[in-house]
Amino acid sequence: MLRPRSFNAIENPAVSQFFQIHPDNPQARLISQAVEIVRNGGVVIYPTDSGYALGCHLEDKEAMERIVQIRRVGKDHNFTLVCRDLSEIATYAKVSNASYRTLKSLIPGPYTFIFSATKEVPKRLLNPKRKTIGIRVPDNRIALDLLESLGEPLMSTTLILPGEEDPLTDPYDMRQTLEYAVDLIIDGGYCGIDATTVVHMDEDPPRVSRAGLGDTSMFEAG
Secondary structure: OOOHHHHOOOOOOOOOEEEEOOOOOOOHHHHHHHHHHHHOOOOEEEEEEOEEEEEEEOOOHHHHHHHHHHHOOOOOOOOEEEOOOHHHHHHHEOOOHHHHHHHHHHOOOOEEEEEEEOOOOOHHHOOOOOOEEEEEOOOOHHHHHHHHHHOOOEEEEEOOOOOOOOOOOOHHHHHHHHOOOOOEEEEOOOOOOOOOEEEEOOOOOOEEEEOOOOOOHHHHOO
């Protein structure tokens, strides 16, 4: 496990804020404060239905670079746009009628869908070869309230530290390790460590490239 001092080089000298938000009835005041942190360029740790994630404003390149430093991933790392609903997905992904029906039956849920991206997606987030983007709508009340209040997607990636195989699950461990690297840690309880199921909706028929929490039977039939 990396110790807190490992992240001191990141230009964020202030200690992160720590919000304990109720997983079923999120406090509106704390959600609003979290949204302001995101809008002001902050990097946040927040819960989803498949573990905790690092997130930032979609258009904020500096915040994205801070996440890259935390994760120590290359420039070709695939980020995900975490959306609030199906209509928002259609703004950033090219969704066919058949794909629309599939998504409607599966979201919110523990899936990451790979789509051909629209022009609304910043080029730095695209798969450089396929021009695709990962999209998901998590079944987590805190995440959905955060996204609803923000009014746009969060650019996100799973909270896995360099050299680790599993994501962090304990918000107090996150605070000990990352309190100088992020601006906010949201404690929303235990979220598990299992990954989402990844489905390539840019292919016909759709292809499951990673079987995770989400049921894959719909894509295996026929």
